[in-house]
Every structure is written in C-alpha cells, then in structure tokens.
Amino acid sequence: MTLTEVDTPALLLDLDKLERNLDKMAALARERGVLLRPHAKTHKTPLIARMQLERGALGICCAKLGEAEVMAGEGIEDILITTEIVGHRKIERLISLARKAKVAVVVDDAAAAGEISAACIRAGITLPCFVDVNVGQNRTGVAPGEPAAGLAAAIASEPGLTFAGLQGYEGHLQHIRHVGERKAASARAMQALIETAQRIERRGLRVERLTTAGTGTASYVDAAGYPLEIQPGSYAMMDAQYGAVEGVDFEHALTVLTTVISVHADRVVVDAGLKACSTDAGMPKPVGLEASYLPGGDEHGLLSGPAKFFVGMQLELIPGHCDTTINLHDEYVVRRGGEVIGHWPIAARGRVR
Amino acid sequence: MTLTEVDTPALLLDLDKLERNLDKMAALARERGVLLRPHAKTHKTPLIARMQLERGALGICCAKLGEAEVMAGEGIEDILITTEIVGHRKIERLISLARKAKVAVVVDDAAAAGEISAACIRAGITLPCFVDVNVGQNRTGVAPGEPAAGLAAAIASEPGLTFAGLQGYEGHLQHIRHVGERKAASARAMQALIETAQRIERRGLRVERLTTAGTGTASYVDAAGYPLEIQPGSYAMMDAQYGAVEGVDFEHALTVLTTVISVHADRVVVDAGLKACSTDAGMPKPVGLEASYLPGGDEHGLLSGPAKFFVGMQLELIPGHCDTTINLHDEYVVRRGGEVIGHWPIAARGRVR
Numbered sequence: 003m004t005l006t007e008v009d010t011p012a013l014l015l016d017l018d019k020l021e022r023n024l025d026k027m028a029a030l031a032r033e034r035g036v037l038l039r040p041h042a043k044t045h046k047t048p049l050i051a052r053m054q055l056e057r058g059a060l061g062i063c064c065a066k067l068g069e070a071e072v073m074a075g076e077g078i079e080d081i082l083i084t085t086e087i088v089g090h091r092k093i094e095r096l097i098s099l100a101r102k103a104k105v106a107v108v109v110d111d112a113a114a115a116g117e118i119s120a121a122c123i124r125a126g127i128t129l130p131c132f133v134d135v136n137v138g139q140n141r142t143g144v145a146p147g148e149p150a151a152g153l154a155a156a157i158a159s160e161p162g163l164t165f166a167g168l169q170g171y172e173g174h175l176q177h178i179r180h181v182g183e184r185k186a187a188s189a190r191a192m193q194a195l196i197e198t199a200q201r202i203e204r205r206g207l208r209v210e211r212l213t214t215a216g217t218g219t220a221s222y223v224d225a226a227g228y229p230l231e232i233q234p235g236s237y238a239m240m241d242a243q244y245g246a247v248e249g250v251d252f253e254h255a256l257t258v259l260t261t262v263i264s265v266h267a268d269r270v271v272v273d274a275g276l277k278a279c280s281t282d283a284g285m286p287k288p289v290g291l292e293a294s295y296l297p298g299g300d301e302h303g304l305l306s307g308p309a310k311f312f313v314g315m316q317l318e319l320i321p322g323h324c325d326t327t328i329n330l331h332d333e334y335v336v337r338r339g340g341e342v343i344g345h346w347p348i349a350a351r352g353r354v355r
Numbered sequence: 356m357t358l359t360e361v362d363t364p365a366l367l368l369d370l371d372k373l374e375r376n377l378d379k380m381a382a383l384a385r386e387r388g389v390l391l392r393p394h395a396k397t398h399k400t401p402l403i404a405r406m407q408l409e410r411g412a413l414g415i416c417c418a419k420l421g422e423a424e425v426m427a428g429e430g431i432e433d434i435l436i437t438t439e440i441v442g443h444r445k446i447e448r449l450i451s452l453a454r455k456a457k458v459a460v461v462v463d464d465a466a467a468a469g470e471i472s473a474a475c476i477r478a479g480i481t482l483p484c485f486v487d488v489n490v491g492q493n494r495t496g497v498a499p500g501e502p503a504a505g506l507a508a509a510i511a512s513e514p515g516l517t518f519a520g521l522q523g524y525e526g527h528l529q530h531i532r533h534v535g536e537r538k539a540a541s542a543r544a545m546q547a548l549i550e551t552a553q554r555i556e557r558r559g560l561r562v563e564r565l566t567t568a569g570t571g572t573a574s575y576v577d578a579a580g581y582p583l584e585i586q587p588g589s590y591a592m593m594d595a596q597y598g599a600v601e602g603v604d605f606e607h608a609l610t611v612l613t614t615v616i617s618v619h620a621d622r623v624v625v626d627a628g629l630k631a632c633s634t635d636a637g638m639p640k641p642v643g644l645e646a647s648y649l650p651g652g653d654e655h656g657l658l659s660g661p662a663k664f665f666v667g668m669q670l671e672l673i674p675g676h677c678d679t680t681i682n683l684h685d686e687y688v689v690r691r692g693g694e695v696i697g698h699w700p701i702a703a704r705g706r707v708r
Contacts, residue, residue: 009444011707043653065654085626085654086616088667091362110617111666141651142617142624173652263439264463264495271495273438276635277682278707282650297635298494299526300396300678301418301438301707313464314441325653329630330682332705352685352704354364354631354654 003342006316008335010261011278013327014318015334017343019255020050020238026252027237028057030221039063039082039213041235044325046350047334048076050238061104063233067095068353074103076349082106082213084169084233086134086142088114092355093121096129106130108169110144112156115163122162130166131157132213135198137170137191146170146194151201158207167211168202170195171233176218181249188219196226218247241324243283257289257318258327259335260303262311270305274319277301277330283323295319356695361688363614363669364631366680368687370696372608373403373591379605380590381410383574392416392435392566394588397678399703400687401429403591414457416586420448421706427456429702435459435566437522437586439487439495441467445708446474453480461487461522463497465509468516475515483519484510485566488551490523490544499523499547504554511560520564521555523548524586529571534602541572549579571600594677596636610642610671611680612688613656615664623658627672630654630683636676648672 005014031038040054043065051062051073061080064070070081081103087096096118099105107129109115115131122129135150136143144150150168158165172191178184192214199209215223215232223232236244239256260274270293277300279286286295286303293307303319305311321327329351336344358367384391393407396418404415404426414433417423423434434456440449449471452458460482462468468484475482488503489496497503503521511518525544531537545567552562568576568585576585589597592609613627623646630653632639639648639656646660656672658664674680682704689697 007444009442009708086624088614088616088626089362091360114666136619140622141655141657144619261441263441266489266497269493271439273441274707276633276679277705280629281635282629300682302494304494313467326629329653330705330707352630352683354627354683355362 005259005337005340005342008259008342010259010316011274012259012335013331013333014257014259015336015346016255017336017338019253021053023238023240023252023255024053024057027220027234028059031232032058036223037229037231039231039233040238041065041084041233042069042073042350044235044328045238046328046348046353047346048073048078048349049346051078063235066353066355067092067099068355069350070099070105071095072350072353074099078103080104084108084171086110086114087118093118097121097125097127100127100129106132106166108132108134109153109157110134110142112153115153115157115160119160119162128162128164131163132166132169133157135168135170135195137172137194139172139174141173143170146198147201150198151205154202154207155205165207167209167213168195168199170212170214171216172214172219173216176216177243177247178218179247184218185222188222189224192223192225196228199228217244217252218250221249236324239324239328242285242287242320242322245320254320256324256328257320258286259316259318262313262315262317265311265313270311271298272303272305272317273301274303275299275301279303279319279321280323280326280330282326286319286321289318289320291317358612358690358693358695359669361612361695363612364627365612365688366684366686367610367612367671368689368699369608370689370691372606374406376591376593376605376608377406377410380573380587381412384585385411389576390582390584392584392586393591394418394437394586395422395426395703397588397681398591399681399701399706400699401426401431401702402699404431416588419706419708420445420452421708422703423452423458424448425703425706427452431456433457437461437524439463439467440471446471450474450478450480453482459483459485459519461485462506462510463487463495465506468506468510468513472513472515481515481517484516485519485522486510488521488523488548490525490547492525492527494526496523499551500554503551504558507555507560508558518560520562520566521548521552523565523567524569525567525572526569529569530596530600531571532600537571538575541575542577545576545578549581552581570597570605571603574602589677592677592681595638595640595673595675598673607673609677609681610673611639612669612671615666615668615670618664618666623664624651625656625658625670626654627656628652628654632656632672632674633676633679633683635679639672639674642671642673644670
C-alpha cells in the first residue's frame with residue numbers, strides 16, 4: 003500500500019526517521035554517561051517503548067498509572083511514574099502494577115508518601131520513591147533545599163518506601179529558543195537540584211539518582227557527579243514546537259496526512275481539524291508547501307498561502323505538539339518513505355487515569 | 356457507587372440534566388414547527404442519539420463518515436453527513452453505509468458531486484444531496500445566489516443524486532454573546548439562504564428543505580415558509596463557551612471530575628490537563644468554587660483563587676468546549692445526582708475519517 007491510498011486524516015509515522023531519532027538520543031546518552039529513561043507519554047505505544055529499550059534505555063517514564071498499566075501489560079519492566087499518585091483507588095492500582103513490573107514513584111507531600119507506604123507494607127513490598135522537586139516549573143514538586151530534604155527524610159523513614167533520589171523536571175525551559183539561554187537556565191535549575199542532593203547527603207542519606215530533562219535540555223544537563231537519568235519524550239517524534247528551538251536536531255517523524263475537501267477563490271479547507279491535530283502549542287505546519295494552517299472547527303482546517311491546491315489533494319501537517327496530537331488517534335500508519343508497512347495501535351491513548 | 360468513589364479524571368454526564376436539555380430542544384422545535392436533526396459530533400454516542408430520536412428528532416447529523424458508520428451500526432437510520440465527502444475510498448464507504456441507513460450528503464463542488472453520483476449509479480442507488488452554501492462562516496460551502504443555484508442544477512442533473520435542498524450552517528454566529536446581535540446576524544445569514552432557494556425555484560427546481568442552525572441560533576432561525584431543519588449539537592451537554600452566550604438556556608450536563616494532587620502555598624495542581632479537558636475554546640470552569648483553571652501540561656491543571664484546597668479533594672470542571680473534550684474520553688460516567696448509574700462508551704470517539 004502506498005501513502006496515496008491512505009484514508010485521511012491519518013497519523014503517519016516515518017519509521018526511518020523514528021529509528022534515527024531513537025539512535026541519536028541513545029548515542030547522546032551513552033556519550034555523556036547519563037542514563038536514558040524516555041517518556042512514553044509522548045508515543046503511548048509499547049512497541050516504541052520496546053525500540054527505546056533495545057537501544058539501551060534502562061526503562062521508561064509514564065505520566066499516568068493507566069499508561070504504566072498498558073506498558074507493563076505488554077512486558078515493559080522498568081517504569082517511573084512521573085506524576086504524584088493520590089487516593090486509595092490509584093494506590094491499589096499501583097500495588098497491583100508493582101507485582102508485574104519494577105515501578106518507581108514520585109511524591110511531593112509527606113502524607114501522600116505515608117499512604118503509599120502503608121499500602122506497600124500491607125502488600126509486603128517496598129517501592130522506590132523520588133522526591134519531586136520544583137526547580138522552577140511551578141507545577142508539582144516541593145521547594146528545593148530544606149523542604150525537599152525534609153521530605154527525603156520522611157520517605158526514608160517510611161518502611162514501605164525506599165528513598166531513590168530526586169526528580170527535578172524543568173519543563174518550563176524546554177522550549178527556550180536560544181541555546182545559550184536554555185543552557186544557562188538549565189544549569190541554574192540543575193544547581194538547585196544538586197544543592198538539595200548535597201543537603202540530603204549531609205543528613206546521611208544517599209541520593210542514588212537525579213532524574214530530569216526533556217528533549218530541549220537532554221544534551222546539556224550535568225549533575226556534577228551525581229548519577230543522572232534523562233526523561234526526554236518528544237525527540238522520538240519531533241513536533242513543530244521543538245522544530246523552532248535552536249539545537250534540537252531531530253527529524254520530524256510524525257505528520258498528519260490530510261485531504262483538501264473544498265477549494266474556493268479565498269480559502270482552502272482540509273479534513274483535519276481540532277479532533278485530528280492539536281493546537282495547544284502552536285499550529286501544525288504543512289510539509290513542503292508555501293501555506294499556513296489554522297483550525298476551522300473540530301473537523302476542518304483552513305489553509306492559506308500561495309501554494310496551488312485542488313479538491314482531493316493530499317498533504318502532510320507537522321503537528322504543533324506531538325503528545326496531544328498522538329492522543330487523538332487510535333493508530334499510527336507506519337511508513338518507510340512512501341510505502342505503508344503497518345498500522346500500530348496507540349495502546350495507551352486516552353489513559354488519563 | 357457514589358461520585359466520590361470514581362477514579363479521576365473522569366467525564367461525568369448528569370442524566371437528569373441531559374434529559375431536560377433534550378426535552379427542551381425537542382419542545383422548542385415542535386413549538387416553532389421546525390424539524391430537529393441534532394448533531395451527533397458533540398456526543399458521539401448512539402445511546403444519546405437514540406434518546407434524541409425518541410424525543411422526536413427526525414434523524415441525526417454526523418460530521419464524518421466514520422461517525423455515521425458507528426451510528427448506523429447501532430441502528431440509527433436517518434443520517435445527514437454535514438461535511439463534504441471526497442475521494443474514492445470515502446465514496447466506497449458512503450455507498451456501503453447507504454445500504455444500511457438513510458443517508459444524505461452535502462457538496463460544494465460539481466465535480467465532487469459527479470463522482471458520488473457515478474458511484475451511486477454503479478451501486479444502483481440514489482442519494483439525497485444538499486448544496487452546502489457559505490452563509491458567512493467562510494469554511495466549506497459555495498457562494499449563495501447564482502453559484503449555489505448552478506450547483507443545485509448540476510446535482511439535479513446527476514442520475515445518482517436527488518437535489519434535497521440547501522445547507523447553510525452559520526457556525527460563525529453561534530457564540531455572539533448579545534441576543535439581539537445574534538438574532539440580526541442569523542436573520543441576514545438566513546436571508547442569503549432564502550434568496551438562494553427562491554432563485555433555484557425560479558429555475559423550476561423544488562427546494563425541499565433548508566438545514567442549518569446550532570445551539571446558539573436554533574431558537575431564532577426562520578426560513579420564511581421553507582421547511583426548516585435545525586442541527587444543534589452542544590445543547591445536549593452545554594459547555595462554558597455557550598454558558599457565556601445570552602439566551603442559551605441549557606444546563607451544564609457535562610463535567611470533568613478531577614482530583615487535587617499537589618498543594619503548595621502559591622499553587623494547586625489537579626490531575627486533569629490537556630489530555631482530559633480541551634482548551635481550544637476557552638478554559639474549563641470549576642463548579643461551585645471560587646477558583647480558575649489553567650492547563651499545566653498534558654496531565655496537570657493549575658487552580659488559583661481563594662477557595663480552600665487539599666490533596667485528594669475532588670472537584671468538577673465544566674469544559675470550555677464539550678465536543679473536543681468528549682473526544683478525549685472513552686466513556687461517560689453517567690450520574691443521577693451523586694449516584695453513578697452507568698458507564699456509556701463514547702463509541703464514535705476518534706472517528707475522524
């Protein structure tokens with residue numbers, strides 16, 4: 003089957019480009035002596051997680067327990083859940099998951115850590131637990147320094163948990179366009195994490211690992227001798243948002259194939275709207291055409307520009323944000339060049355719980 | 356099961372409110388003597404389409420063939436596909452669909468109409484076909500007046516098609532806040548449609564029906580004696596965007612249940628982000644709390660305001676845009692008051708083709 007026979011809108015995945023992206027990040031991690039734990043919230047697909055592990059990743063990250071359940075169900079064995087797990091229903095699911103795979107968690111609250119520990123004790127297991135530190139993203143995470151050190155001590159005193167280290171994800175820095183600015187900001191965020199680690203070690207606790215970084219900072223982060231794990235996700239796919247960031251040199255493996263369904267003197271309409279291509283982090287970009295895209299509702303997109311269009315014409319859009327676009331689709335149409343070689347289910351799509 | 360036992364994020368559907376919304380629109384259509392064909396792109400659920408039909412709707416609208424296939428598969432028998440169908444793969448699917456259900460289509464291009472007609476002839480069927488008229492939304496649709504009349508004549512001359520009337524959806528007017536302005540703009544859009552219908556009738560063709568209107572204009576549209584069909588969708592659910600529109604008096608039947616997972620002096624984080632609640636048409640609104648919501652990435656939301664929050668606290672968010680939020684979820688958690696009475700699959704979720 004060739005691309006021109008694919009019904010649209012379709013989420014296309016260029017396997018050659020994906021493989022080169024995965025190889026490149028794996029080589030970068032090896033060369034820099036950091037551990038690679040790619041974030042699976044981007045691709046949501048055990049098949050791709052497996053490709054990352056085969057290239058040397060030590061495990062994967064998941065944002066939600068539901069994603070981790072899908073991954074563990076397909077045999078992925080080492081998973082860090084990067085978001086706080088709260089409430090007895092989720093903790094029960096976490097305990098079940100921990101019987102199938104090696105799972106680590108993050109916490110930013112001592113009481114929440116206590117609840118997870120209590121459940122672990124009842125189940126007769128212990129779970130590795132990272133302190134989630136706010137290094138400036140101002141989302142989850144306890145403040146660096148004494149608050150984080152106090153929480154580390156609290157975790158270490160919980161019999162159901164093992165203190166595993168610090169997570170300090172600097173999500174707010176990933177898309178700083180200028181390399182120098184991004185490096186400097188990333189170094190400051192890392193410094194807060196390192197000082198927190200040193201403070202914890204002065205208390206006699208060992209900080210076994212720091213886990214942080216995304217596609218925008220993975221090449222720069224330096225943990226001053228602490229074992230460092232990086233968590234990039236988008237590099238596998240590359241979206242238009244990262245395409246605008248200097249020094250993030252991966253290939254656009256992901257596109258949305260769309261068809262022109264309506265052409266008029268003043269406008270051109272394609273069949274990919276908000277339900278096929280997310281716009282939360284900027285507009286999708288047409289490939290190889292002088293044209294720009296705006297959503298025209300749930301199921302329509304509007305193209306403008308000097309390019310020549312006709313009804314039935316197919317074109318590709320590079321998503322503005324790969325994670326939220328992938329989450330709209332049930333499958334990747336996998337290609338090598340112009341040839342379709344498979345359909346891969348996006349098994350963890352919609353797993354928000 | 357009570358609401359407090361529901362794992363989050365969850366898409367909650369208040370069945371009492373849904374039923375009252377459906378009753379109200381059905382009564383409005385009866386009283387005004389217009390035909391009601393609710394748009395199923397909002398709810399994407401055959402069970403809800405069935406509830407609309409039981410209340411007197413003559414059929415449903417679908418935005419995409421894939422939605423219509425799901426609806427027909429569950430026995431929904433009268434479907435208008437409101438978006439242009441282009442390309443031989445989709446036309447083949449349309450022909451298969453037409454063997455299972457009564458299907459009507461829209462076109463804005465004579466060549467595309469010819470292709471559908473040819474396929475109908477080969478299949479030995481005829482399909483009702485509306486001219487899609489651009490009444491100002493500037494998306495799909497041929498210009499009113501002579502261009503639309505010419506296309507009507509072209510359709511009437513196609514042996515595989517029956518000219519069924521005009522579609523003139525005024526999507527650009529649905530969210531005009533002030534009632535008077537919205538009424539006046541809607542009357543102008545309708546006037547373009549009526550004059551086009553008159554022009555077509557002067558050519559000796561009968562215009563059997565005009566189809567148009569959404570939740571914002573369904574109460575006002577007047578077709579000056581032409582049989583009129585209205586296409587509202589959002590009224591069933593009501594979102595925050597329509598909540599800000601004067602005179603759109605339906606109840607918020609749809610919310611996203613979310614849990615507070617992280618509380619700090621300067622910020623509060625919930626477990627519903629961009630993958631649980633869309634933000635394309637404005638932010639979700641917390642119910643019954645002095646607080647406002649901003650997305651904090653794919654899986655986090657940030658709350659601010661004077662309300663008191665604690666880790667583990669559950670709260671509801673009214674989606675900014677119901678259609679794109681529903682499309683993120685696999686099921687409705689259906690409630691009456693605080694009691695969960697069922698889980699309804701969103702069977703046409705993700706059907707973008």
